[in-house]
Amino acid sequence: MSLWRQATRGLWTLTHRRAADQDIADEVRHYLELQAAEGGPRGHATMVQEQVRSYGWENVVDQVIADTRYAGRRLLASPGFATVAALTLAVGIGASTAIFSAVNPILFEPLPYPDAGRVVMISDRDAGGGRQDVTFGTYAELAARSRSFSALAVAKPWQPTMIGGAEPERLDGQRVSAGYFQAIGIPPHLGHDFDAADDRPHGQNVVIISDALWRRDTTILGRQLTLDGSRFTVIGVMPRGYDNVLQPSAQIWSLLQYESSAPFLRDVGNHDTREWGHHLTMIGRVRSGSSTETARRELLDLARTPTLEFARPFWASLDDGLLVHALQDDVTSGVRPALLAILGAVLLVLAIACLNVTNLLLARGVQRRGELAMRAALGAGRARIIRQLLTESLLLALLGGVLGLALSTVGTRALVALSPPELPRVNAIGIDGMAFLFAFGITTICGVGIGLIPALQSTRNLRTRRHHSMRGALVITEVALALVLLVGAGLLLRSLNHLFGVSPGFDPSRVLTMQVQDAHERPQFFAQALDAVRRVPGVTSAAFTSQLPLSGEADGYGAHMESNSRSDESGDFSALRYTASPAYPRTLGIALRRGRLLDDHDVAGRPHVVLVSESFAKRNLPGQDPIGQRLRLGPDTTWATIVGVVADVKQLSLAGDQTDAVYTTTTQWSWVDAKQSLVVRTRGDAAALVSAIKAAIWSVDKDQPIVRVALMDDLVAQSEAKRHFALTVFEAFGLAALALAAIGLYGVLSGTVTERLREIGVRSALGASPAALLTLIVREGMTLASLGVALGLLGAIIASRAITTLLFGVSALDPTTYLGVIIVLLGVSGLACWLPAQRASGVAPLIALRTS
């Protein structure tokens, strides 16, 4: 009742101000007339009216509106100041909002799954503590023995070729076990989920497709698709906006169809099946009532206690345990340091922008002394004036915020375009409710932040000196923050230079790569295609390989040296497997260190031979001659002889360590890789040959898709995309910070020169030379800059630790970087000082005296 009256009475007063005032006036007049008539004191009608009028919340609203109107008029009166200030804030707020919108879904929001915290990723742990994909055998055992999960599932990438459209199309998808979507927690919204009964060899061929794929033909549910030459029935459609974080580009899912009992039916030691290859990603949904920690402990227990029923081969013995991480951490851990560093950087830019506007407001405060004094004389209290000034700065911030929000929509688009391929949840990046709230929040904070100091300063009766020291302090802070940012940018720049100076182990120039696929796994197709490519004019050499360096692939197999006994654990280790044409090392320019390369005589039926990498020989055969030693690789039971040692090749990243590698020829490898990468070295511009090479392959079979066409040079560059992304952002922010700091310094010195015009004039009249005046002003500016640099150095030393993981080959305290940044910053500061100093040195004594 009373709240209702409060609201309605207040609203009525707001909307009928004149009638409400009349009402009060009538009542007061009646009161005072009666009082006077009865011989009481003659009251002051206006004062009583004012007192009565001031009651009610609506008056606060009224005042805010009046303040805002006034603030708006003040800003309109100095459009130059308003534009510069609003734009500066817009850059800060816009950049922060854009970065926040990109970082928020990845770092702070839970994955878009129900109870996302219960979803964990489970990986095999290798002897070095590193992670490895799990085998199907491990999954089958854990699925049978564990009790903590409501669903466990495995998945592997799957790129089926779909025929039926105008041309063959390669889709990106996954082969999963039946419980995959239960583990994720999101079922198909049309049709139904996988049936465990179909998840066995020769089970029904069924697929679930993404919403995007379904939209191409909305009648597809229940009908069949032709994938890799087989018919698959579409049984379900995932909801629109379903984010498949394990493989974001996937749009089609089929069942793995492995036999769960198969891994354990065979004799121990004869695990030469796909079920025991480390090639699956495992996720699990922790049962409600159990915790992630309980589940983790249970899995480790199971790993430690093998049973006879679930016999394990030595390469999947789980002796080193399992790694269990929240899926969220797993998806984001790779990019977390870079994103946090970028978020930190953008907040620094925002801080510098705010400091700059604060400085502008302080300068304006000096000019507005007269106006404020007048208002104070007319009876405005200090609190009232501060409120008025804060309204002005808030309005300014709001202006900047609106512009910034517009900027940030452009910014997020640029970020998505620039983003490294490993950035997860890119689809979720955009200006959403949270980003909007963030923008509103920082706008408010900025509004109060930039306004508070100037408001307090200009309402106090301060000597000019104090006033200057405040502006000086602000400029020092700006320079310091800019230095922190520039050091970050500098360190990243030097890291990238170092990285691109690292030899990848091969010669990437003039090499074209593409992935060719043959769903039928016909070796003759690849052989004929290779012949056709070699005949293309301009091609000097060509080869197929099962995996391409720096392409994101990492196909590791368990290797076993003959010279070590089975019981000796150190004889078993993981090595990268390259099954390639004999011409592969020559084509890519991988140097031969010892022995011989493979050649066209090393074919099936001849003794099996392999090449190993230098670090393989060093690590696994220390002090021995590797040539002539024999090894077994993965499921292949045949012993192969090492005939040559080749240079190490960077497979995962330029920064990464050398991994052991084994090269076999395509013909001697017992299986055929359906998906192979073609490597072509050309005489001239490699990019110019793309269509000729594609045509050559299609002349053999026009139904096979060719994807991932890339220059090797680009793959090398992309392998450092994350660092490059961080560097681009840091460079942009660093330059913005440098410009803002320079403008701030310039602004303060210009103000000083204007205010000290008389003093300068007197000095000039007393015989100070222009050079002396120049020195006077430059010295003042450079003192501020130097103090800023000193403070910034401290900050940079602390802050650069945050980007240590992004650095390569430089220490976070790299002296060259620090020195370079200091020189740049002092140089730009010098320039910013020079212009106002130049003006001061040209002051004619008379003019200076006259202006006062």
Place this chain on the structure above:
Amino acid sequence: MEEKNTDVIQGTLDLLILKTLSLAPLHGFGIARRVEQVSRGVFKVNPGSLLVALQRLERAGWLDAEWRQTENARRAKFYTLTKAGKKQLEVETEDWTRRAGAVMRLLKAEG
């Protein structure tokens, strides 16, 4: 909104208004006159404070306000106690009695 010091003891103005209006609806000056008369001039009411208090009590739902003709044919804003106002008067009366009693006991004990 801020309460100016009145000659009436702080916090008792509401009680005096409610009590006065419980006898009959009155306009602003009518209330002031009655309070002064009944208190034999002990309480002097400041018009500004009184009118603000009336607004506040009206918004609290304890009074209703209405423009009416006075006996000498003039328009005046009359205040009437509402049901909620009557209840509030009881509460405040009890509260006041309790406090006044306590103060009296203290004073006597001191003396």
